[in-house]
Amino acid sequence: MAVSSSLPDTSGGPVSQPPLPNHIAVIMDGNGRWARARGLVRSEGHAAGAKSVRMLVEECRKHGIRYLTLFSFSTENWNRPANEVEFLMKLFEHHLRSELDLMRKNEIRLRVIGDLSKLPLSTRETVSEVTEATKHFTKMDLILAVSYGGREEILNACRTFAQGVVDGKWHPKEVDSALFQSFLYAPEVPDPELLIRTSDETRISNFLLWQLAYSELVVSKVMWPDFTAAEFARCLVEFAGRERRFGLTDQQVKNQQVKNQQVNLASETPTPSGENSANS
Helix, strand or coil, X not given: CEECCCCECCCCCECCCCCEECEEEEECCCHHHHHHHCCCCHHHHHHHHHHHHHHHHHHHHHHCCCEEEEEEEEHHHHHCXXXXXXXXXXXXXXXXXXXXXHHXXXXXXXXXXXXXXXXXXXXXXXXXXXXXXXXXXXXXXXXXXXXXXXXXXXXHHHHHHHHHHHCCCCCHHHCCHHHHHCCCCCCCCCCCCEEEECCCCCCCCCCCCCCCCCCEEEECCCCHHHCCHHHHHHHHHHHHCCCCCCCCCXXXXXXXXXXXXXXXXXXXXXXXXXXXXXXX
């Protein structure tokens, strides 16, 4: 599913914009290198990167993007120096609280996925407070992957299914994609159509391994603190130029596009007067 919007093109003029992604995932890379290149400590890079998060949330909300998932802290990040991890947790707490008004104003629901049991108590409490305060909003879901690993999410789903077999809830032959997905952290959220990774890196780094099966990858050369609204628009324009095949041939894709256009035109055709008397 996608949403319609319009974007400025990267040259400054308006462009005709095809449907935008309904769900965008982002690997925010380059905070440390950005700081090092400027002779700063890594924590200053993380603080600068937090400003890019706010910009991206506002841009997604403006363009009607329904879901935005940000890779905020991986399971592997626990291996970083203890003082950096402590700073990141405090920064995370600070920005959750400071951005609550923005989320309320824009009717954004916060969701946090990952192994939250590993988070410090104060961080877990902050997550609980903000998710509770925004749980009724439906305009946009901001999903933060924290203490998250794609392999661990899949293993956790396998454990849940296996326990269900032991408990007699289902038979192993009953497992299919829909059932398996129901055991993931956010099973009702549609898969991302677009994955953006910054800092010119081309790995997915154990992020949303199940959900990214058919996502388009757009790589941005800029480091995360330098990621701007214009660069985001460039990524969307690049995505719009992709032909998503899902294993089909060119001709099959074109036939499906024609069929979809016909369905859309039929749905937009006004009903002649008098033919809808049942609802009069």
